[in-house]
Amino acid sequence: MYLLQKISFFLHILSGMLIAVSAFGFPIVESALRKGNNLGLHRLSLKFSELARNGGVLAIITGLYNWISIGGVPKWLIVKLILFLWFVVSGIFVGIKYVSKRENILETGKTSSEELSSINKVIKVYSYINLVVFVVIVFLAVFKPF
Numbered sequence: 595m596y597l598l599q600k601i602s603f604f605l606h607i608l609s610g611m612l613i614a615v616s617a618f619g620f621p622i623v624e625s626a627l628r629k630g631n632n633l634g635l636h637r638l639s640l641k642f643s644e645l646a647r648n649g650g651v652l653a654i655i656t657g658l659y660n661w662i663s664i665g666g667v668p669k670w671l672i673v674k675l676i677l678f679l680w681f682v683v684s685g686i687f688v689g690i691k692y693v694s695k696r697e698n699i700l701e702t703g704k705t706s707s708e709e710l711s712s713i714n715k716v717i718k719v720y721s722y723i724n725l726v727v728f729v730v731i732v733f734l735a736v737f738k739p740f
Contacts, residue, residue: 599663606656610732612649613681616642617728621721628714633700640697643689650682674734677727688720 620642627635657678661671696713699705733739 595663599660602656602659602663605652606660609649609652609656610735612645613653613728614732616646616649617725620646621718621725624714624718624721628718631696631700631710631714633697636693636697636700640693643685643693646685650678650685653678668738669740670734670738674731677731677734681724681727681731684720684724688716692716692720 620639623635623639623642627639657675692713696710696717699710699713
């Protein structure tokens with residue numbers, strides 16, 4: 595049982611690293627995309643989203659196992675879980691919607707630069723909000739303030 599807990603904790607930290615690469619890398623790629631929209635950078639942005647999705651699934655599985663094995667429901671963990679749910683829901687509804695719109699525009703090339711600029715602004719705000727949420731989640735996990 596002890597070894598299983600250590601493996602689960604290791605995988606949970608690994609999932610956090612996958613999410614961190616995405617949370618920090620996504621805004622950087624988005625910044626480059628604002629300077630010059632190209633399909634290659636857009637696809638790199640999609641790869642970061644895949645990393646976050648895979649890391650998120652791993653984080654949910656290992657997080658639930660860790661929570662059950664540790665027991666108890668500290669307040670910081672409830673807040674962390676709510677923020678993580680925000681991360682997942684925003685990725686599903688905002689991220690996929692606008693990133694898919696941008697992909698369609700870049701593939702067809704049939705739209706005004708104003709519409710593309712508008713979509714890029716939404717994605718920029720989305721990426722920075724998720725970066726802040728990720729940092730708060732890590733802060734809660736490390737410092738357990740309440």
